[in-house]
Amino acid sequence: MYNDLISFIKNWYKTDEYIPLHEPRFDxxxxxxxxxxxxxxxxxxxxxxxxxxxxxxxxxxxxxxxxxxxxxxxxxxxxxxxxxxxxxxxxxxxxxxxxxxxxxxxxxxxxxxxxxxxxxxxxxxxxxxxxxxxxxxxxxxxxxxxxxxxxxxxxxxxxxxxxxxxxxxxxxxxxxxxxxxxxxxxxxxxxxxxxxxxxxxxxxxxxxxxxxxxxxxxxxxxxxxxxxxxxxxxxxxxxxxxxxxxxxxxxxxxxxxxxxxxxxxxxxxxxxxGKLDVFLADKRDLANSYKDFFSTREWGEFFNEPSQCRSNYWLNAVITKDRYGRDTLLKATNNAGVMTRPVWQLISDLDMYKNCQKGDLKNARWLQERIVNLPSSARINEQG
The missing domain is CATH 3.40.640.10 (Type I PLP-dependent aspartate aminotransferase-like (Major domain))
Structure with missing residues (x-):
């Protein structure tokens, strides 16, 4: 089910080598x-x-x-x-x-x-x-x-x-x-x-x-x-x-x-x-391409910038239907040499902070079960 996503990412970066989540670009x-x-x-x-x-x-x-x-x-x-x-x-x-x-x-x-x-x-x-x-x-x-x-x-x-x-x-x-x-x-x-x-x-x-x-x-x-x-x-x-x-x-x-x-x-x-605007432009191109890709997929929804905002799309994210969808996507992509990752574990659940006061964290828990970050590096080296 995820082979088309893996192919899309490899074609975007024009490589069959390992694709990291977000690597720096130097010249x-x-x-x-x-x-x-x-x-x-x-x-x-x-x-x-x-x-x-x-x-x-x-x-x-x-x-x-x-x-x-x-x-x-x-x-x-x-x-x-x-x-x-x-x-x-x-x-x-x-x-x-x-x-x-x-x-x-x-x-x-x-x-x-x-x-x-x-x-x-x-x-x-x-x-x-x-x-x-x-x-x-x-x-x-x-x-x-x-x-x-x-x-x-x-x-x-x-x-x-x-x-x-x-x-x-x-x-x-x-x-x-x-x-x-x-x-x-x-x-x-x-x-x-x-x-x-x-x-x-x-x-x-x-x-x-x-x-x-x-x-x-x-x-x-x-x-x-x-x-x-x-x-x-x-x-x-x-x-x-x-x-x-x-x-x-x-x-x-x-x-x-x-x-x-x-x-x-x-x-x-x-x-x-000095290259920030170039980085941002390329990352926006990638985000728009991800958005188009996921518009025809029922297993995941691309996370788009909030209204009245212009995001830098530092890390692109897809929201899967449930924890099983998240885990199967993570396994398939990482096994294929395409690095993806889940969102962080909630800080409020870690041992050193689990006794801190907290409100109702239903949205954070819902998102933690579903978010997968996708490769998001800029392609500045292609542009000189």
């Missing part, structure tokens, strides 16, 4: 930038490419500032701290996400609360968020507290799953009503837009990832983005070990982190981001 420009960074001898966290990359990211997204970090998880950890999350607080997020979303909360010695996603976006559901807060929260002195635990709920972290934008306007309005900060996990959604506004720019703070499997990669790498200069300055300070500027003295005024992006990685990132 001579990437090598040139890397060699220039090596020749400069500035390969650590000081160098022109770090500053250049930060300017490039902020310009692309239309925000004032971007602060480059060693990876997206570090960016989210620091962004949550900047948003006011402290030891003993609680942070609302979604269970259908990569583990880093919850881990970054835990790194701040806070506790995640898991609220359901919706099927239209795969991301945090505004109705579920609203219902949870109305039933479980109370406001005291301009802050929101959990009536069950007594702890402060200080932030909410929506994540744009596979690059598909959450309903950010509704989420932001609910958060403002409850005086809760919004920190946007846009790790997977560089280039995605909701109503012509880039993902990562709706909250006071947003975070990006440039991991090896992302559209733009520098091996690792992340960024904190914001329109708040004070927060950006503090982000840069904290991620540079909280070192006070001085020509020679080593003075650190608080506990910071060695989280700045190295110049070597930033050189590669600069080369990559």
């Amino acid at each position: 001579e420009t990437d090598k040139k930038y890397l060699l220039d960074a090596v020749d400069s001898t500035f390969v650590s966290s000081v160098g022109k490419y770090v500053d250049q990359f930060e300017r490039g990211v902020s310009t692309y997204l239309g925000v004032k500032r971007a602060v480059a970090t060693v990876n997206g998880t570090a960016a989210l950890q620091v962004a949550l701290r900047l948003a006011g999350v402290k030891k003993g607080d609680e942070v609302i997020t979604q269970p259908l996400t990569f583990i880093a979303t919850a881990n970054a909360i835990a790194y701040n010695r806070a506790t995640p609360i898991f609220v359901d996603v919706n099927r239209e976006t795969l991301g945090l559901c505004p109705d579920a968020l609203d219902n949870f807060l109305r039933n479980n929260a109370q406001e005291r002195g301009g802050k929101t507290f959990n009536k069950i635990s007594g702890k402060q709920i200080s932030a909410v972290v929506p994540m744009h799953t596979f690059g598909h934008p959450c309903k950010m306007s509704q989420i932001k309005n609910i958060a403002q009503k409850w005086n809760i900060s919004v920190v946007e996990d846009a790790a997977e959604s560089l280039g995605s837009k909701l109503s012509d506004k880039h993902c990562g720019t709706y909250g006071e703070l947003g975070v990006l990832s440039f991991n090896g499997n992302k559209i733009v990669t520098c091996g690792g790498g992340g960024a904190i983005v914001t329109n708040n200069d004070s927060l950006a300055d503090m982000a840069k300070h904290l991620t540079t070990t909280a070192k006070v500027a001085h020509p020679w003295e080593y003075v650190h005024d608080e506990i910071g982190y060695n989280y700045r992006m190295p110049n070597l990685n930033a050189a590669l990132a600069n080369a990559q981001i």
